[in-house]
Amino acid sequence: MNPAQNAATYSAPAGDQILFYVLAAFVTFFAIFTITRRNPVTAVMSLVATFFGLAAIYASLSAHFLAVLQVLVYAGAIMVLFIFVVMILNREEVAPLALRPMRLLGVAAAVYLLAVFTNVVHEGVPTNLAPPVTAEAFGTVESIGDILFRQFLYPFEAISLLLLVAIVGGVVVSRSHQKEVAAQRAAAYRKQVRELADHDYPGTADATEAAAAGHGGGHH
Amino acid sequence: MPTEHYLVLSFILFLIGTAGVLLRRNALIVLMGIELQINGGNLALVAFSRQLNDQKGHVFAFLIIALAAAEAAVGLAILVGLFRSRQTVNLDEATLMKR
Numbered sequence: 001m002n003p004a005q006n007a008a009t010y011s012a013p014a015g016d017q018i019l020f021y022v023l024a025a026f027v028t029f030f031a032i033f034t035i036t037r038r039n040p041v042t043a044v045m046s047l048v049a050t051f052f053g054l055a056a057i058y059a060s061l062s063a064h065f066l067a068v069l070q071v072l073v074y075a076g077a078i079m080v081l082f083i084f085v086v087m088i089l090n091r092e093e094v095a096p097l098a099l100r101p102m103r104l105l106g107v108a109a110a111v112y113l114l115a116v117f118t119n120v121v122h123e124g125v126p127t128n129l130a131p132p133v134t135a136e137a138f139g140t141v142e143s144i145g146d147i148l149f150r151q152f153l154y155p156f157e158a159i160s161l162l163l164l165v166a167i168v169g170g171v172v173v174s175r176s177h178q179k180e181v182a183a184q185r186a187a188a189y190r191k192q193v194r195e196l197a198d199h200d201y202p203g204t205a206d207a208t209e210a211a212a213a214g215h216g217g218g219h220h
Numbered sequence: 221m222p223t224e225h226y227l228v229l230s231f232i233l234f235l236i237g238t239a240g241v242l243l244r245r246n247a248l249i250v251l252m253g254i255e256l257q258i259n260g261g262n263l264a265l266v267a268f269s270r271q272l273n274d275q276k277g278h279v280f281a282f283l284i285i286a287l288a289a290a291e292a293a294v295g296l297a298i299l300v301g302l303f304r305s306r307q308t309v310n311l312d313e314a315t316l317m318k319r
Contacts, residue, residue: 012221020221024229031233031256035240040248047252054259061226063266066281073285078255078292085296086248089303106242110235117231121224132273144278152279159286166290174297177304 019060027053040086044079051075063139226267234260247302247309251295258288 012020030053033046051074058067137143148156233256240253262281269277303309306316 016221020225024225027229028232028236031236034252034256035236035244035249037249040246043249043252047255050256051259054263057226057229057263058266060221061266061270063269063278063281066262066266066278066285069282069285073289074255074259078289081292081296082248082252085299088300089248089309107239110238110242113238114231114235117235121227121231132271134270134273138270138273138275139278143275144282147275148279148282151276152283155283159283162290163286166293170293170297173294174300174304 016060020057023053023057023060027057041083044082044086047082048075048079051079061139062134065139065141065144223267223271227264230260230263230267232260233257233263245310245312247299247311247314250311251292251299254295255288255292258284258291 011017027050030046030049034043034050037043037046051070055067055070055075058064058070237253237256237258237260240256241250244250244253262284265277265281265284269275269281299309302314306314308314
């Protein structure tokens with residue numbers, strides 16, 4: 001771990017290097033593929049490929065539990081959700097890219113971000129350190145679970161609450177409003193009938209409204 | 221592999237995600253760009269976790285994955301709501317607040 005000893009001398013085994021560069025190229029290619037596709041289904045599929053590549057990279061970082069989680073939760077659950085919504089909303093795009101002044105400002109911001117990140121990685125991180133030798137149990141379900149349920153119990157419970165709120169919020173936001181609209185129209189119709197009856201025959205409005213309520217929902 | 225390589229890959233992923241968010245008009249692709257950004261951040265957490273030999277980074281990444289699931293559920297529900305009211309998922313046409 002001493003930078004003076006390791007900084008200049010360390011280089012990873014050739015097998016590790018080949019594996020990393022192949023996976024990195026795979027992930028980068030499919031990430032670019034994701035954001036450049038016109039067809040959303042193709043984009044979702046290449047995003048799934050990106051997540052599988054990332055899972056392999058997690059495994060090479062000896063984060064075995066996270067690698068499994070990445071496949072199960074990301075490539076499984078979240079991407080299925082995306083597929084469903086894509087199937088519901090599938091629309092042809094006229095002009096997928098928006099290269100207008102404000103968006104170009106965004107590109108300039110992204111280039112600036114690239115410069116800042118490059119600077120941080122080159123200045124702030126000790127380069128080419130040999131990775132520490134991790135314990136056999138590093139990144140396994142057992143050791144992660146130990147930390148998660150002892151030190152991070154409250155964040156864990158908070159996340160479960162957040163997921164519950166997200167489920168309820170998702171249902172509330174995306175539910176159909178057709179019944180409400182029909183009820184509002186029926187109420188407006190009843191009000192109109194009552195006003196007309198009150199105007200023409202004062203005092204009989206209650207009976208008329210009761211009659212109107214019977215078939216009010218059928219009219220628009 | 222040294223940690224620096226993983227960090228470079230993580231910010232490449234983050235920037236690709238950012239480009240997707242900023243340049244695309246289709247709200248679905250924008251959400252996918254956000255997912256790419258989240259994964260870039262996660263990769264940096266896992267890489268630092270190994271470098272520092274501390275598994276708390278894995279726990280953070282786990283919590284972030286759960287957070288991303290919640291974000292995707294709510295974001296996609298909002299998209300469905302937008303599509304119901306405006307018949308579009310094009311972000312340039314979602315201009316109700318502008319008027």
